[in-house]
Amino acid sequence: xxxxxxxxxxxxxxxxxxxxxxxxxxxxxxxxxxxxxxxxxxxxxxxxxxxxxxxxxxxxxxxxxxxxxxxxxxxxxxxxxxxxxxxxxxxxxxxxxxxxxxxxxxxxxxxxxxxxxxxxxxxxxxxxxxxxxxxxxxxxxxxxxxxxxxxxxxxxxxxxxxxxxxxxxxxxxxxxxxxxxxxxxxxxxxxxxxxxxxxxxxxxxxxxxxxxxxxxxxxxxxxxxxxxxxxxxxxxxxxxxxxxxxxxxxxxxxxxxxxxxxxxxxxxxxxxxxxxxxxxxxxxxxxxxxxxxxxxxxxxxxxxxxxxxxxxxxxxxxxxxxxxxxxxxxxxxxxxxxxxxxxxxxxxxxxxxxxxxxxxxxxxxxxxxxxxxxxxxxxx
Amino acid sequence: xxxxxxxxxxxxxxxxxxxxxxxxxxxxxxxxxxxxxxxxxxxxxxxxxxxxxxxxxxxxxxxxxxxxxxxxxxxxxxxxxxxxxxxxxxxxxxxxxxxxxxxxxxxxxxxxxxxxxxxxxxxxxxxxxxxxxxxxxxxxxxxxxxxxxxxxxxxxxxxxxxxxxxxxxxxxxxxxxxxxxxxxxxxxxxxxxxxxxxxxxxxxxxxxxxxxxxxxxxxxxxxxxxxxxxxxxxxxxxxxxxxxxxxxxxxxxxxxxxxxxxxxxxxxxxxxxxxxxxxxxxxxxxxxxxxxxxxxxxxx
Numbered sequence: 299x300x301x302x303x304x305x306x307x308x309x310x311x312x313x314x315x316x317x318x319x320x321x322x323x324x325x326x327x328x329x330x331x332x333x334x335x336x337x338x339x340x341x342x343x344x345x346x347x348x349x350x351x352x353x354x355x356x357x358x359x360x361x362x363x364x365x366x367x368x369x370x371x372x373x374x375x376x377x378x379x380x381x382x383x384x385x386x387x388x389x390x391x392x393x394x395x396x397x398x399x400x401x402x403x404x405x406x407x408x409x410x411x412x413x414x415x416x417x418x419x420x421x422x423x424x425x426x427x428x429x430x431x432x433x434x435x436x437x438x439x440x441x442x443x444x445x446x447x448x449x450x451x452x453x454x455x456x457x458x459x460x461x462x463x464x465x466x467x468x469x470x471x472x473x474x475x476x477x478x479x480x481x482x483x484x485x486x487x488x489x490x491x492x493x494x495x496x497x498x499x500x501x502x503x504x505x506x507x508x509x510x511x512x513x514x515x516x517x518x519x520x521x522x523x524x525x526x527x528x529x530x531x532x533x534x535x536x537x538x539x540x541x542x543x544x545x546x547x548x549x550x551x552x553x554x555x556x557x558x559x560x561x562x563x564x565x566x567x568x569x570x571x572x573x574x575x576x577x578x579x580x581x582x583x584x585x586x587x588x589x590x591x592x593x594x595x596x597x598x599x600x601x602x603x604x605x606x607x608x609x610x611x612x613x614x615x616x617x618x619x620x621x622x623x624x625x626x627x628x629x630x631x632x633x634x635x636x637x638x639x640x641x642x643x644x645x646x647x648x649x650x651x652x653x654x655x656x657x658x659x660x661x662x663x664x665x666x667x668x669x670x671x672x673x674x675x676x677x678x
Numbered sequence: 679x680x681x682x683x684x685x686x687x688x689x690x691x692x693x694x695x696x697x698x699x700x701x702x703x704x705x706x707x708x709x710x711x712x713x714x715x716x717x718x719x720x721x722x723x724x725x726x727x728x729x730x731x732x733x734x735x736x737x738x739x740x741x742x743x744x745x746x747x748x749x750x751x752x753x754x755x756x757x758x759x760x761x762x763x764x765x766x767x768x769x770x771x772x773x774x775x776x777x778x779x780x781x782x783x784x785x786x787x788x789x790x791x792x793x794x795x796x797x798x799x800x801x802x803x804x805x806x807x808x809x810x811x812x813x814x815x816x817x818x819x820x821x822x823x824x825x826x827x828x829x830x831x832x833x834x835x836x837x838x839x840x841x842x843x844x845x846x847x848x849x850x851x852x853x854x855x856x857x858x859x860x861x862x863x864x865x866x867x868x869x870x871x872x873x874x875x876x877x878x879x880x881x882x883x884x885x886x887x888x889x890x891x892x893x894x895x896x897x898x899x900x901x902x903x904x905x906x907x908x909x910x911x912x913x914x915x916x917x918x919x920x921x922x923x924x925x926x927x928x929x930x931x932x933x934x935x936x937x938x939x940x941x942x943x944x945x946x947x948x949x950x951x952x953x954x955x956x957x958x959x960x961x962x963x964x965x966x967x968x969x970x971x972x973x974x975x976x977x978x
Contacts, residue, residue, distance in 0.1 A: 333800045333801070333802035333803070333846040333847035334800065334802045334803050334806060334830075334846075335803070337824070423797075426796055427796075428796070428797075558810065558813070561799075561803075561807060561810075562807060562810055564796070564797045564799075565795070565804075565807065566794075566796075568759055568790055569788075569790060571757075571758075571759055571779060572757055572759065572783060572786075572787070572788035572790070572866075573783050573807060573808070573810045573811055573869070574778075574779050574780035574781075574782070574783030574784070574810060574811030575779060575780075575810075576778075576779050576780075614797070614798065618798060618799070618800065618803070618849075619797040619798045619799045619803070620799065620803055622824075
C-alpha cells in the first residue's frame with residue numbers, strides 16, 4: 299500500500315492541526331521536559347554530553363601518578379593533531395606518558411564505557427527490565443569464560459590475539475544470552491526475580507569454570523588472568539585500539555540503527571507485534587549484537603560491572619525513555635563515567651593501580667540495592 | 679470532520695463513498711481451529727473450534743461470551759498475534775498469514791487488554807509510536823528515523839479524538855488506568871488503521887469515558903469507514919453500540935447477528951448459566967440486560 303501525501307487535502311485540515319505547527323502543539327506546556335523528542339533537543343543534549351566527555355577526558359589526562367599540566371596536555375594533543383614531532387617546551391617523559399600510556403588508556407576506557415552502557419540500554423528494552431545489565435545477567439562472565447578458554451588454549455599469545463579473543467568472548471556471551479532468551483521466551487517478560495536468579499546461576503557456573511581454568515594455568519599467567527577478570531584497563535597499542543574501535547563501531551552502529559525498534563520493543567512483545575515488528579527476528583539480531591559487543595569489551599577489559607545498569611537508569615530519569623536519545627546519550631555518559639572511574643583507579647593509591655571493576659562495583663552495588671529496596675514500583 | 683480528512687489526506691480511505699452494504703468483507707474467517715500447543719499437553723482442547731464468519735467493512739462487531747470462551751484468542755488470531763492451526767483468514771481479500779507483520783500493522787490497529795507500561799515514555803511519544811509501521815520500509819535505516827509532519831499531525835489528531843492532549847508531556851508510568859487506556863487507543867488510531875481490534879476497551883474507564891469511547895468508535899465508523907471488532911464483558915454496552923454481536927461459548931459460535939437476535943434471555947441463560955432479565959432500552963429500543971437482583975424486602 300502506497301501513501302501519497304496530498305498537500306491540497308492537508309490544507310483542509312482544521313486550523314489546530316496545520317502541518318508545521320504540530321510539533322509546537324505537541325511540545326506545548328513543556329516546562330522542563332518536552333512531550334516529544336525534537337531535533338533541537340537531540341542535538342543540544344548530545345552536544346553538551348560530547349563537550350562534557352572531552353572536558354572530563356582532559357582532566358583525566360592531567361591526573362596520574364605524575365600530574366601533567368593542562369597546558370602541556372593541550373600542547374601535546376595539538377602536536378599530535380598537526381602531526382608535528384616537536385620536543386621543545388615539553389619534556390620527553392611527559393610526552394611519552396601522555397601519548398603512549400594515558401591517552402590510549404583513556405580512549406579505551408571511553409570505548410568500553412560507551413559499549414557497556416549501550417548494551418545495558420538494549421538489554422533493558424529487550425527484557426523489559428530496568429535492572430538488566432550484562433554483568434548482572436551473567437553475559438559478561440560468559441564472555442569472560444569464552445576469553446579464558448581462548449587464553450587456556452594459547453590464543454592470547456599468538457598473532458590471533460586481537461581478533462580471536464573477542465570472538466571467544468562473543469561465543470561465551472552468546473551462550474549466556476541464549477539461556478536468558480530461553481527464560482524470557484518461557485515467561486514472556488522476564489520477571490525481576492527470575493532475571494536476577496538467572497544471572498546468579500549463570501555467574502556461579504561461569505565463575506566456577508573460570509576458576510578451574512585459572513587454577514590449572516601456571517602461576518604467572520593465572521595472576522594476569524585474575525587481574526584481567528577483576529576488570530582492568532591497560533594502555534593498549536594504537537594498532538589494537540584501532541582494531542577494537544572498528545570492531546565496536548560496527549557493533550554499535552548496528553545497535554544504534556535499531557533505536558526506534560527498541561522503543562517499540564520496550565512496549566512489550568505483543569504490542570510490538572501489533573505495531574509491525576517481527577519480534578522474534580528483532581530479538582535474535584539484538585541478542586547477537588549485544589553478545590558481539592560484550593564479548594569484545596570483556597576480552598580487552600575483563601568484567602567491569604554495573605555501568606550498563608547505572609548509566610541508562612540515570613540518563614532515563616533526566617532525558618526520558620525515547621531510545622533515539624537515550625541510547626547515544628547513555629553511550630556518551632557511560633564512556634565519560636568509565637574514563638573518570640579509571641582515573642580514580644589509577645590515582646587513588648598511586649603508584650599502585652586498582653582494577654577499575656572494583657570502583658564501578660563499589661559505585662554500582664549500593665545503587666542496585668537502592669533500586670531493589672526503594673524503587674520497587676519501577677521494576678515491574 | 680477532521681479524522682476523516684486525515685484519512686483522505688494521506689490517501690487511505692478509498693471506500694468512504696460506497697454505501698455500507700455494498701462493501702466487501704474486511705475479514706473473511708473460514709473454519710479456523712486454534713489451540714495453545716505445549717510439550718506437556720500436545721492435544722490440548724481447541725480454544726477456537728471450527729469458527730467461520732465475516733466482518734463487514736465499516737461495521738462495529740461485538741464479541742461476547744463467558745470467561746474462557748475464546749474471545750481474546752479470537753482477537754489475537756485476527757491481529758495475527760497467533761496463527762490458527764487449521765482454517766483460513768483473509769483480510770480485505772488477501773491471505774492474512776501471507777502478509778508481513780508490518781503490512782498487517784498498517785491495516786489493523788490493536789488495543790490489548792493489558793496496557794501496563796514500564797518505561798517512562800511521554801503520552802505524546804507513545805501515541806507517535808503508532809506511526810511506526812508506516813515508516814520507511816528499510817529496517818536498518820528505519821532505526822534512525824524521525825516522524826514527519828504528517829505523522830505528528832495524525833498523532834495530534836488521535837490525541838484530540840481520545841481527549842488526552844492535555845496529558846501530552848506526562849509520563850505513561852504516572853497515568854491512571856483510564857488515561858493509559860485512552861493513550862493506547864490513541865496509539866492504535868495513530869496507525870490510521872482500516873480495522874480496529876479492541877480487547878475490553880472500557881474495562882478501566884468511568885462512565886463518561888465509556889460512553890465517549892463508544893461514540894468515538896461509531897463516529898470513526900460513520901465518517902472514516904473504520905471497521906471495529908470489540909471484545910467486551912459488558913453485554914449492555916455491546917448491545918447499545920454494536921451493529922452485530924458474536925456470542926462465543928467453548929470456542930464455538932453460539933449466535934451471530936444484530937443485538938435483537940443475540941441478546942435473548944434463553945440464549946444468554948444457556949451460555950452464561952445464570953438468569954437474566956432482558957427488556958428494551960428506554961431511549962434506543964435495543965435490548966437491555968439486567969441481572970436478577972435480590973428480591974425486595976417483604977416479597978419472596
